[in-house]
Amino acid sequence: MMSLHEYKVLARDGLWDNNPVLAQRLALCPALAITTTATNGLGMGIATTMVLIITNAVISVFRNVVTPEVRIPVFILLIATIVTVVDLMINAFLHSLYTVLGLFIPLIVTNCVILGRAEAFASRNEVLPSAVDGLMMGVGFTAALTVIGAIREIIGSGTLFANASSLLGSAFSFLELVLIPDYKGYLIMMLPPGGFIVMGFLMAAKQVLEQRAAKKAQEIQQTALMQQT
């Protein structure tokens, strides 16, 4: 069994240290293609998270039966099946969500984060830690997509979480904000280059924060050393 500390490491890994988009730089295609609004990013993130938790858990169940020689086809088969099942379920029971995300759910099959986590984590760990890893990676992915989407939406069209109620239900319509009324829009942010630009800035910001934290840690160490001598 894993200790609480190890779960904390998993959470930190997924959310920040090893964030699928900003650190592993995986799954950039969905990350850039659909993040024209914060709502789209959030929706894609939620769908991916659901798939990641299930695939990680299922692959972990099969980890002791699967031999290294055939593991890739087995993983892909399992992932494709689970994505199709999730796709049909969302289509049947959450149809309004499906009209927003419909096009992107089949693309989750090719999302390399899923196969990446299956290979790197789920095939070597027990079911519960694998599911937690899926959840944390999914939340990290969702957070990155939502932030990229929010920045692009604010600069591109002056709104935030537009159409959130069609994704989350009318209870969440308070999220829909018009930040800049009568805004003409800044088209490039809605087009693919805008996605690359925003992601570049976010990665740079992450680097700066990490370097600053490292510097601080170093300074604390140095002052501790000075006090000792």
Add this chain to the structure above:
Amino acid sequence: MKGEKIPSYRQRLGYHSGLLGGIGMLASMALVITDVETRDYIAEAKAAEQRVFLNQVMPSSLYDNDPLKETLTLADPETKKDVLFYVARKDKQVVATAYKVFGYGYSGEIALIMSIDRDGKVLGVQVLSHKETPGLGDKIEVSKGNWILNFNGKSSQTPDNTGWRVKKDGGIFDQFTGATITPRAIVKAVKQGLDFFNVHKTEIMDKSLPADPPPPPVKTSESDNSHT
């Protein structure tokens, strides 16, 4: 996985193929079960969605039947596609019909639904799906502009053939600043839809009532033709 001792039977080819086959079987079982369980719900959700679209182009006060249940399929020789007409009736008379038309815009297919009344006038046009540039071509959506309402009340005679173009090409329909291809595609698609309707007008407008309730079977020599 690494470092553990792998039992020798697992290195045999038979184990590998058996494993792949077994997983494949499990996967197909899961898919079949989900498909069977969700099929009805999906059909229901799709019908509800289409009803919403229908209401956008054809006010529900106009008719008293369920156009989704009364349809007519006609083949379009030009696009080699079948066009599905939803037939709306009031007091058993056909009052209007709605159908999908497709245009090819700046970045792919634009799907539209349009409805026409008995006189061949457009009741409404709405965009079902498109991939046009956000901020430029997407003014065709009714939520982003009134442009698409310009078609209301038009027919294939008013305006005439030259009028059925965007202003840049000498017609009466506005184009958008920075986006001409999208409106041009839609004007063309709506005009083609109207023309197709006019070719089949009598077929649609004089469509006989669906047998409801089914008439008692009369054993005459003509009964074979009554259902065609």
